[in-house]
Amino acid sequence: MRRFLKKITHPFLKLGLKLFYLKPRKYTYDKIEVKVHPDVFPPHLTLSTKVLLDFIKPMNLKNKIFLELGCGSGIISLFASKKGAIVTSTDINQTALQYLKKASENNNLKVELVLSDLFDNLKNRTFEYIIINPPYYPKKPKNIKEQAWFCGENFEYFEKLFEQLSTHIAKSYCTYMILSEDCNIQYIKSIALTSNHTFETVLEKKIFGETNYIFKINTNKKIQQ
Numbered sequence: 001m002r003r004f005l006k007k008i009t010h011p012f013l014k015l016g017l018k019l020f021y022l023k024p025r026k027y028t029y030d031k032i033e034v035k036v037h038p039d040v041f042p043p044h045l046t047l048s049t050k051v052l053l054d055f056i057k058p059m060n061l062k063n064k065i066f067l068e069l070g071c072g073s074g075i076i077s078l079f080a081s082k083k084g085a086i087v088t089s090t091d092i093n094q095t096a097l098q099y100l101k102k103a104s105e106n107n108n109l110k111v112e113l114v115l116s117d118l119f120d121n122l123k124n125r126t127f128e129y130i131i132i133n134p135p136y137y138p139k140k141p142k143n144i145k146e147q148a149w150f151c152g153e154n155f156e157y158f159e160k161l162f163e164q165l166s167t168h169i170a171k172s173y174c175t176y177m178i179l180s181e182d183c184n185i186q187y188i189k190s191i192a193l194t195s196n197h198t199f200e201t202v203l204e205k206k207i208f209g210e211t212n213y214i215f216k217i218n219t220n221k222k223i224q225q
């Protein structure tokens with residue numbers, strides 16, 4: 001059961017997801033409703049989105065400058081907006097942003113939408129909170145839908161992310177990233193370290209036998225490689 005839930009590459013899970021996502025599906029949190037297109041990351045059957053939503057719930061986000069990097073359905077962005085944050089939502093997936101635009105109108109919650117490969121279209125912008133639920137399986141994505149899951153054969157997503165990150169986070173504020181025990185956390189940490197980022201575990205949550213970790217990413221100017 002545990003392996004079944006964890007391995008998105010498992011053929012049964014793949015088939016289940018395919019059948020479930022033949023049409024857009026609704027997802028709700030705290031009375032916010034989004035429609036999730038079949039080409040967009042599904043928050044329903046995975047655990048990470050809900051863990052992040054519950055994590056930001058007690059945070060005071062009033063007037064905080066908040067970025068959801070790779071927003072997918074945008075449910076986290078809309079919830080942050082409801083909590084008073086000034087939200088920017090980015091994704092490389094145009095369909096995700098089109099659906100989020102509709103959801104933001106329907107829920108009467110404001111978010112700024114930016115189509116961007118990581119920080120490419122966020123030049124000279126800094127944020128107080130950055131929330132990332134990254135793709136982490138090491139494989140080359142074949143299409144836009146797979147970009148939600150696969151980070152490139154050699155973890156290229158993380159190479160670029162950590163290179164760009166330091167210049168976009170406002171001083172003394174936070175970047176939070178969720179990762180599952182199902183991915184190569186040690187390797188991702190080692191990539192982060194090459195651009196002087198270290199991980200601090202701020203949450204560890206086991207659901208259906210799978211442990212998810214939320215890490216605060218610290219930038220340490222003193223570490224020399």
Ligand SMILES: C[S@@+](CC[C@H](N)C(=O)[O-])C[C@H]1O[C@@H](n2cnc3c(N)ncnc32)[C@H](O)[C@@H]1O
Pocket residue numbers: 041042043048049052068069070071072073074076090091092093096116117118132133134135144147148149157
């Ligand atoms: C695991 S999903 C998370 C979606 C959403 N944040 C959530 O928690 O439900 C990863 C998201 O990152 C996006 N993504 C992948 N590579 C990206 C890149 N290079 N730049 C921006 N977004 C990217 C995917 O399209 C997908 O929406």
